[in-house]
Structures are given as C-alpha cells and as structure tokens.
Amino acid sequence: MKCPRCGSELKTTEIMDHHILSCDSCNGMWLHRYQLNELLHDMADGVGDFETISVEYNPDEERLPEITCIECGDVQMNKINFLEYSDIIIDHCPRCGSIWLDKDELAKMEEYTRKIDEGSKEVKDHSLYAFMQRLGELAYSLFK
Numbered sequence: 001m002k003c004p005r006c007g008s009e010l011k012t013t014e015i016m017d018h019h020i021l022s023c024d025s026c027n028g029m030w031l032h033r034y035q036l037n038e039l040l041h042d043m044a045d046g047v048g049d050f051e052t053i054s055v056e057y058n059p060d061e062e063r064l065p066e067i068t069c070i071e072c073g074d075v076q077m078n079k080i081n082f083l084e085y086s087d088i089i090i091d092h093c094p095r096c097g098s099i100w101l102d103k104d105e106l107a108k109m110e111e112y113t114r115k116i117d118e119g120s121k122e123v124k125d126h127s128l129y130a131f132m133q134r135l136g137e138l139a140y141s142l143f144k
C-alpha cells in the first residue's frame with residue numbers, strides 16, 4: 001500500500017502492541033476504523049472509548065490537500081474535526097471509515113483526550129459537555 005500523502009510504500013509499525021501502517025517519509029499513519037479507538041484507549045490509560053467521527057465537514061481546513069482512500073481507491077477522504085471541537089483535523093473515508101493521520105496528529109489527539117480526562121480548563125467547555133454526552137451514548141453503541 002502506498003502512502004496517500006506522499007506516495008511512499010507504507011510499512012507496518014508496532015505502536016503499543018497495535019500493528020499500524022505508517023509512512024517513514026512523511027510520518028503519517030493509516031488506521032482502520034477500530035484501530036484509532038483502541039490506540040487512544042491504550043494511550044490515555046483506558047479513559048473510555050471515543051467516538052471520533054464527526055459529520056461536520058471542515059471547509060476552512062486548507063492546511064493540507066485532500067487525499068484519496070487507499071482501501072477504496074477512488075473515494076476522496078473527508079476532513080473531520082476529531083471529537084468535533086478539538087481543531088485536530090483528520091482525514092476520514094466516508095465509505096470504509098479508514099482514517100489517515102498526518103505527522104503529530106496522534107500525539108495531539110492523545111494530549112487532547114488526556115485534557116478531557118483531567119477536566120482541564122484548556123479544553124473548551126462545550127467539548128467536555130459533548131464528550132460526556134458521548135460517553136452516555138457509547139454505553140449503547142460502542143464505536144467499532
């Protein structure tokens with residue numbers, strides 16, 4: 001599989017016992033739908049499961065060009081805002097649910113989820129509220 005961002009060959013790397021496809025050239029990583037949730041769960045010491053998919057499209061996101069899903073081939077990935085308000089913009093395939101993280105995005109997500117967990121003032125109040133709501137919802141439908 002080729003990196004959707006720079007075209008280099010993706011390699012399997014091990015991150016906290018998870019086998020993740022990543023790119024040595026641009027340091028991005030390719031995740032299946034369930035893998036992101038599992039990773040964050042492990043990285044943030046099991047603070048809970050995260051519904052990462054916001055339907056909110058982000059037309060303002062101009063930092064990086066849109067990419068095509070490497071699983072589906074011809075599907076353009078959407079830019080979505082992780083947990084809706086984090087301002088961490090990730091690429092998501094609307095067909096298969098795969099996720100592309102550019103360099104440092106996983107680290108930012110980990111930091112953000114930790115802040116939520118600690119109830120930090122740095123996280124906007126509505127994020128925390130949305131997060132608490134989601135935890136309730138997740139009791140019924142776990143993100144897989």
Ligand SMILES: [Zn+2]
Nearest residue numbers: 003006023026
């Ligand atoms: Zn790359």
Ligand SMILES: [Zn+2]
Nearest residue numbers: 069072093096
């Ligand atoms: Zn796809």
